Amino acid sequence: MIIGISSRIAAASACVMCAAGVLVLGPATPSPAPGPAPAPARADAEAPDGPWATAPWPGLLYRSGTQVRPRRAAPELPDLSAQSWLVADARSGDVLAASNAHLPLPPASTLKILFALTVLPSLPGGIRHRVADEELTGIGPGSSLVGVAEGRTYEVTDLWRGVFLSSGNDAVRVLAALNGGWHTTAARMQAKARSLGALDTYVLSPDGYDTDGQVSSAYDLSVFGRAGLRNPDFARYCATVEAWFPGRDGGTFPIVNTNRLLTGANGVAPYPGLIGVKNGYTTEAGHTLVAAARRDGRTLVVTVMNPRAGGGLAVYEEARALLDWGFEARGHVDPVGSLDALRARPRPGPDPVPAPAAASVDDDEGPGWSEAAVITGGSVVGGTVVALVLWVSRRRPSGR
Structure with missing residues (x-):
């Protein structure tokens, strides 16, 4: 039929x-290839030129020069000489004002903030380690040192104090060795930066030592500082003013935090409510500083990179001026960006390793189809x- x-x-x-x-x-x-997630559109945001025209909020921070959106009665921004700077609300991530926020510059020892963010979770303080000679090889000439000695046994807590207080590149070398090695640590730091939406940072030397091609930005360093403050161990270390460090002969000696805005040393008045984070200096980078302060239940984070006037103390005074302005500007400025704007949202897709049969699905992205x-x-x-x-x-x- x-x-x-x-x-x-x-x-x-x-x-x-x-x-x-x-x-x-x-x-x-x-799904489209992973990339920077566009920030929520804001009706009151100024539309920028160029490729960010459809996402005006993060686009403002890619413009050169100072970006601020004052309302009536807003305080006037301080006159700053820094090559790049940013001030943000640590809780919301709102960027209150910035100048050359994404300009790639050498970060000096402020890159140790990213080092700590990456390595701290895997190296808790109670571990004891005997330092081998090879773990201290390769330290750059002129590096800041805390005084780690080969053959001496240290608690990891001691080494972290050496990183945060003395900015010791010797302590960084030993911790990096415990973390899988120098190059492995640099690669993990790079991955951590990308996961946080810090797209300007390129890590080649985990201690921040001047290396061709190693850069970060005021935006990225602010992202790192804000993330670090959410880790209780990180927050405790970066707020420590002084501590005792094991000496080569079996005794101890005092070390003091090099962040003068925290300690008030060398003619710099301590900033009321300061809770960290990290300063740095190299020949190429000049003076750099990420600082955070809390007042009336509000926390601000500021980054200042390479002041070009005022000498070695200018980085502290310009950070002080930005903190003062940020607290005074509450309710008088609209954000010009967000420290969360470039964080990539997880997307469903093939897993590089076999996943459990009952693997969960990201609720934000909706159910996927195998x-x-x-x-x-x-x-x-x-x-x-x-x-x-x-x-x-x-x-x-x-x-x-």
Whole structure:
């Protein structure tokens, strides 16, 4: 028997098959390649020029020069000489004002903030370690040192104090060795930076020592400082003013935090409410500083990179001026960006390692479709359509 199918039935079947294909295969279309997540659009934000025109909020911070959006009665910004700077609310991530926020510059020892963010979780303070000679090789000439000695046993807590207080590149070397090695640590720091949306940072020397191609930005360093303050160990270390460090001969000696805005040393008045974070200096970078302070339940984080006037203390005084302005500006300025704006949201996709059968799905992204589900769904819907066509055909006279 020849089964006859009218042209109308065939056309309808084709449409059903196409619709079924869309329904089943549509969600399985590969997601766009991961990249910076666009920030929420703001109706009151100034639309910038160039490639950020559809995402005006983070785009403002890619412009050169000072960016601020004052309301009526807003305080006037201080006159600063820094090559780049930023002030932000640590809780919300709102950037209150900035200048050359994404300008890539050598970070000096402020890069140790990212080092601590990356390595602290895997090296708790109670571990004891005997330092080997090779762990102290490769330290750059002129590096700041806390006084780690080969053959001496230290608690990891001692080494972290050496990093935060004395900015000791020797302590960084030993901790990096415990973390898998110098190059492994640099790679992990790079990955950590990207996960936080810090896209200006390139890590080559985990201690921040001047290295061709190693850069960060005021934006990225502020992101690191804010993230560090959320780690209780990090927050405790960076707020420590002085401590005792094990000496080579078995005794101890005092070390003092080099952040003068915290300690008030060398003619710099301590800033009320300061809670960290880290200062730095190299020949290429000049003076750099990430500082955070808390007042009336509000925490601000500021970054100042390479002041070009005022000598070695200018980085502290310019950070002080930005903190004063930020606290006074509360409610009088609109944000010009966010420290969360460039963080990539997780996207569903193939896992580089075998995943458990009951792997969870990111609620923000909605349910995904596996290849098996697509094939199975297509087979079920296709089979249903074929059966329907056969049933309709049998209801009509056969042959012509």
